[in-house]
Amino acid sequence: MHCDALVIGGGLAGCATACYLAEAGLSVVLLERGEINRGASGQNAGSLHFQLEHRLIHHADALGEELQHYVALTRVAIDHWRNIESELGSELELAMHGGLMLAETDDEIALLERKAGIERGQGLEVELLDADETRARAPYLSPQVRGALYCPHEGHCNPRLLTPAYARKAARLGAEIVTHCTVGETRRQGGQWQVRGEDSRGTRREWRASVLVNAAGAWTMDIGRMANLHLPVFPIGLLMNATERAAPFIHHLIQHVGRRLSMKQVDDGNVLIGGGWSARLPQQLGQWGAGRAAIDMTALRNNLRTALAVAPGIEPLKILRSWTGITGITPDQLPLIGAVSRAPGYFVAAGGSGFTYGPTYARLLSELITRGEPSHSLAPYSPDRFAHMNMFMG
Ligand SMILES: Cc1cc2nc3c(=O)[nH]c(=O)nc-3n(C[C@H](O)[C@H](O)[C@H](O)COP(=O)(O)OP(=O)(O)OC[C@H]3O[C@@H](n4cnc5c(N)ncnc54)[C@H](O)[C@@H]3O)c2cc1C
Numbered sequence: 001m002h003c004d005a006l007v008i009g010g011g012l013a014g015c016a017t018a019c020y021l022a023e024a025g026l027s028v029v030l031l032e033r034g035e036i037n038r039g040a041s042g043q044n045a046g047s048l049h050f051q052l053e054h055r056l057i058h059h060a061d062a063l064g065e066e067l068q069h070y071v072a073l074t075r076v077a078i079d080h081w082r083n084i085e086s087e088l089g090s091e092l093e094l095a096m097h098g099g100l101m102l103a104e105t106d107d108e109i110a111l112l113e114r115k116a117g118i119e120r121g122q123g124l125e126v127e128l129l130d131a132d133e134t135r136a137r138a139p140y141l142s143p144q145v146r147g148a149l150y151c152p153h154e155g156h157c158n159p160r161l162l163t164p165a166y167a168r169k170a171a172r173l174g175a176e177i178v179t180h181c182t183v184g185e186t187r188r189q190g191g192q193w194q195v196r197g198e199d200s201r202g203t204r205r206e207w208r209a210s211v212l213v214n215a216a217g218a219w220t221m222d223i224g225r226m227a228n229l230h231l232p233v234f235p236i237g238l239l240m241n242a243t244e245r246a247a248p249f250i251h252h253l254i255q256h257v258g259r260r261l262s263m264k265q266v267d268d269g270n271v272l273i274g275g276g277w278s279a280r281l282p283q284q285l286g287q288w289g290a291g292r293a294a295i296d297m298t299a300l301r302n303n304l305r306t307a308l309a310v311a312p313g314i315e316p317l318k319i320l321r322s323w324t325g326i327t328g329i330t331p332d333q334l335p336l337i338g339a340v341s342r343a344p345g346y347f348v349a350a351g352g353s354g355f356t357y358g359p360t361y362a363r364l365l366s367e368l369i370t371r372g373e374p375s376h377s378l379a380p381y382s383p384d385r386f387a388h389m390n391m392f393m394g
């Protein structure tokens with residue numbers, strides 16, 4: 001079967017890219033080995049963290065100019081989120097009431113000040129609050145909190161709703177969404193990408209297209225290998241927790257500049273607690289397996305202890321559920337978005353804070369594919385920054 005573009009992966013990156021490509025008039029087929037949104041895109045915390053995160057700010061020196069570009073891209077993502085419900089014609093439980101990044105020590109306050117300088121330099125609205133101002137906005141926080149950086153655009157969205165909304169719109173625009181189809185082979189022949197997939201009964205199908213988008217999340221590297229490419233996206237397991245419901249009392253996204261913590265209260269009243277605590281990846285014969293990551297009880301305890309230390313107001317709430325998800329990270333922590341020059345027609349959309357930025361990455365990538373140039377540069381995220389890894393790959 002022929003189409004213009006084949007997309008591998010039915011997470012947010014794949015469904016949103018398929019949607020924008022179909023909107024631009026391309027015939028699109030999306031291949032997903034399970035169900036849509038069963039990977040990281042449906043398991044994540046749903047935070048829209050527009051402030052530079054803990055993991056990035058601690059590597060600010062190494063990242064240099066890239067960090068400024070990232071903040072500039074954040075402003076594009078904020079505008080995108082403000083219109084996303086009308087764009088998709090779906091209610092997504094989107095809340096953008098602002099977020100607080102907390103600090104408890106002098107060093108952390110200094111880090112917030114430095115961060116605010118980088119963010120303001122790129123036009124991102126942030127406000128430095130002292131201890132009293134922080135607690136006036138969030139009275140459930142500990143007196144140990146010495147201050148916070150407030151960004152009025154931060155918030156959250158329901159991850160169970162966003163990707164299916166993109167998939168539905170893509171289908172309405174004519175994209176074919178093929179689920180339960182595991183891609184096992186991709187190769188270039190006669191100027192086209194030839195992709196083979198197999199369903200759970202072992203039936204094989206084959207597609208050809210001039211454009212191939214690898215949007216396989218934590219499995220981007222495996223799909224890359226099929227085309228003789230090293231695409232350095234490494235799987236990591238992460239933990240999330242949800243409390244029982246409570247009357248609304250947390251109105252912001254809460255993060256911490258020095259500790260792993262993200263916390264928010266969703267529409268149903270549950271408080272979601274995460275922030276980058278690890279879960280154990282499944283292993284098979286020294287390889288990362290495809291199953292679920294296991295909960296690491298030490299990480300779970302430490303995650304909840306951190307939340308309690310910072311926000312004692314959550315103490316009466318019982319934990320209802322803890323779960324894990326697997327996402328991908330690159331060696332420099334920046335996303336991997338764009339064309340692979342040595343493989344004509346091959347594009348990647350992976351890595352980064354892929355829920356916050358996923359819609360924007362997908363839109364910009366589709367512009368790159370259909371117009372040759374995105375409306376906002378993706379240059380710092382180009383897979384070609386790792387071209388040296390492929391120079392011996394033939
Ligand atoms: C617990 C957790 C919390 C997170 N919290 C946040 C957050 O608050 N904010 C934020 O911005 N980001 C967050 N993230 C990161 C974010 O979820 C991911 O960056 C994003 O969802 C990645 O989307 P994706 O489409 O690239 O990957 P996925 O959603 O994982 O989709 C990849 C898809 O590819 C499919 N696939 C793989 N191999 C094949 C194959 N051979 N054939 C066919 N299909 C294949 C998989 O089945 C999967 O459905 C979190 C991640 C986790 C795990």
